[in-house]
Amino acid sequence: MIAASERSVRYLEALNQRRVAPTAEAVDRLGELGGPLPDEPTDPKRVLAFLDDIGSPATVASAGGRYFGFVIGGALPATVAANWLAGAWEQNAGLIATSPVAAALEGIALQWLVDVLPLPSEAGGGFVTGATMANFTALAAARHVLLRRQGWDVEAQGLFGAPPLTVVVGQEVHVSVLKALSLLGLGHKRVVQVPVDGQGRMRADAFPELSDSTIVCIQAGNVNSGAFDPAEEVCTTAHEAGAWVHVDGAFGLWAAAAPERAYLTAGIEKADSWATDAHKWLNVPYDSGLVFCRNPAYLRAAMSTQAAYLIQEERREPYQYTPEMSRRARGIEVWAALRSLGRSGLADLIERMCRHASRFAEGLQAGGYDVLNDVLLNQVLVSFGDAETTRRVIAGVQADGTCWCGGTTWQGHTAMRISVSSWATTQDDVEQSLAAILRVAKEQGST
Numbered sequence: 001m002i003a004a005s006e007r008s009v010r011y012l013e014a015l016n017q018r019r020v021a022p023t024a025e026a027v028d029r030l031g032e033l034g035g036p037l038p039d040e041p042t043d044p045k046r047v048l049a050f051l052d053d054i055g056s057p058a059t060v061a062s063a064g065g066r067y068f069g070f071v072i073g074g075a076l077p078a079t080v081a082a083n084w085l086a087g088a089w090e091q092n093a094g095l096i097a098t099s100p101v102a103a104a105l106e107g108i109a110l111q112w113l114v115d116v117l118p119l120p121s122e123a124g125g126g127f128v129t130g131a132t133m134a135n136f137t138a139l140a141a142a143r144h145v146l147l148r149r150q151g152w153d154v155e156a157q158g159l160f161g162a163p164p165l166t167v168v169v170g171q172e173v174h175v176s177v178l179k180a181l182s183l184l185g186l187g188h189k190r191v192v193q194v195p196v197d198g199q200g201r202m203r204a205d206a207f208p209e210l211s212d213s214t215i216v217c218i219q220a221g222n223v224n225s226g227a228f229d230p231a232e233e234v235c236t237t238a239h240e241a242g243a244w245v246h247v248d249g250a251f252g253l254w255a256a257a258a259p260e261r262a263y264l265t266a267g268i269e270k271a272d273s274w275a276t277d278a279h280k281w282l283n284v285p286y287d288s289g290l291v292f293c294r295n296p297a298y299l300r301a302a303m304s305t306q307a308a309y310l311i312q313e314e315r316r317e318p319y320q321y322t323p324e325m326s327r328r329a330r331g332i333e334v335w336a337a338l339r340s341l342g343r344s345g346l347a348d349l350i351e352r353m354c355r356h357a358s359r360f361a362e363g364l365q366a367g368g369y370d371v372l373n374d375v376l377l378n379q380v381l382v383s384f385g386d387a388e389t390t391r392r393v394i395a396g397v398q399a400d401g402t403c404w405c406g407g408t409t410w411q412g413h414t415a416m417r418i419s420v421s422s423w424a425t426t427q428d429d430v431e432q433s434l435a436a437i438l439r440v441a442k443e444q445g446s447t
C-alpha cells in the first residue's frame with residue numbers, strides 16, 4: 001500500500017515534465033502485461049511494479065495541466081486522496097445498511113450540489129457513472145411520468161402498445177442523449193430536431209408544437225462550442241404545453257457556480273430533470289455523473305425495484321435512485337471536492353478555466369487564426385485554414401507532445417478543439433501550450 005502511494009505520488013509529480021500523449025514505444029510495451037494467464041500467484045508488490053513500470057508511461061497525461069482533448073477534467077488532490085481512502089473502505093453504496101457513511105456523504109453532497117448549481121431546493125438525485133447514464137436515468141423518469149399520465153405503467157408493461165411519446169432535441173444534441181433514448185426504447189431516430197444558430201443553440205422560434213406527451217431535451221454547454229440552449233424560453237413554452245424539459249448539462253451546468261458565468265445558465269433551474277458530470281468540471285476521479293429530478297419521487301418510481309430482502313423505508317436508500325444496485329461510493333469524492341473547494345473555490349475553479357480558454361482564443365486570433373465560436377465558457381474551436389491544413393496542425397500538436405488537443409467538425413468546418421477542463425492547468429501551461437500550437441501551425445505551413 002505504501003509502495004502504491006509512493007509510486008502514485010512519483011507519477012503525479014513527473015506528469016508535467018513528460019509528453020502529454022504516450023510514446024509509441026510505451027504503448028507497444030503494453031503487450032508485456034499479457035501472455036498466458038500464469039498458473040501461480042504473483043506477489044502483489046510485483047503486480048504493482050508491472051503496472052507502474054509498463055502502465056504508467058503508456059497513460060495519457062490527462063491528469064496534468066496541458067491536456068485539452070474532448071472534455072475531460074483532472075482530479076483535485078483532495079478527491080484523489082478521498083478515492084484512495086474510499087478504495088480501502090471498499091463500501092457498497094447501494095444501501096444505507098451496506099454503507100451508512102457513503103449514504104450520508106451522498107445525501108450531504110446532493111444538498112450542497114442543489115445549493116451551488118443551483119437547482120430547485122426540492123430536487124433529489126443519484127450518483128451514476130457519467131452524464132450518459134445520468135441522461136438515461138433522467139429520461140427514464142420523464143418516460144415514467146408522461147406515460148403514467150396517460151394511464152400507462154411503463155415499468156410494468158414496457159413500451160409495446162404504449163401511447164407514443166415525442167422527443168424534441170436540438171440539431172446539436174449530444175450523442176449520449178440519443179444513446180439514452182435508444183436504451184429507453186424511445187428510439188434515437190424518432191426524435192424531432194430543432195434547428196440551431198451559429199453557436200449551436202436551439203432556435204426557440206423554430207420549435208414544433210409541444211404537448212403533454214413531449215420530452216424536450218436541451219443542452220447546457222455544447223461539447224464543441226460550449227453554448228447553452230435558451231432554457232428560459234424553452235421551459236416556459238414547454239411547461240405551458242405540459243411537456244417535460246430535461247437538461248444535458250454534462251459540464252455546462254457548473255457555469256452557474258461561477259458568478260461571472262452564471263448568466264449563461266439562466267432559466268435552467270426551471271427544467272424538470274438534469275444530467276451532469278462530476279468527473280469533468282468538478283474534477284473528481286472517474287467515473288462520476290449526477291442525475292437530478294425536480295420531484296425525486298419520479299426518479300424513484302422509474303428506478304426502484306422491489307425484493308423482500310431489500311429495504312423499503314421512507315429514508316433515502318441510494319439504490320432507489322440509480323440503475324445500479326451494488327456500486328462504488330462515488331459520492332465520497334464529490335463530497336471531498338466540494339468540501340475542499342468551498343463555494344469560492346468552486347467559483348474560482350470554473351472562472352479560471354474560462355479565462356484560460358479566453359487566453360487561448362486571444363492568442364490564436366493574434367496569430368492570425370480563426371476562432372469559430374464565441375468563447376464564453378471553456379471551449380475554443382480554431383481553424384488553421386482549410387480542412388487538410390487544420391488536420392495536419394492537429395496531428396502535429398499531438399505529436400509535439402507539449403499539449404494535446406483533438407479535432408472536430410463545427411458547422412461544416414474542420415476545427416481543432418481546445419477544452420480547458422482541469423484544475424491543474426496553470427497560466428504557464430496555457431502559455432507553453434499556446435506557443436507550441438502556434439509553432440506547429442507555422443511549421444505546417446498555415447499562415
Ligand SMILES: *Cc1c(COP(=O)(O)O)cnc(C)c1O
Pocket residue numbers: 071129130131132133174176177219221222223248249250251277289
Ligand atoms: C461528456 C458529455 C456527455 C457524456 O458524458 P459521459 O460522462 O462521457 O457519459 C453528455 N453530454 C455532454 C454535453 C457532454 O459534454
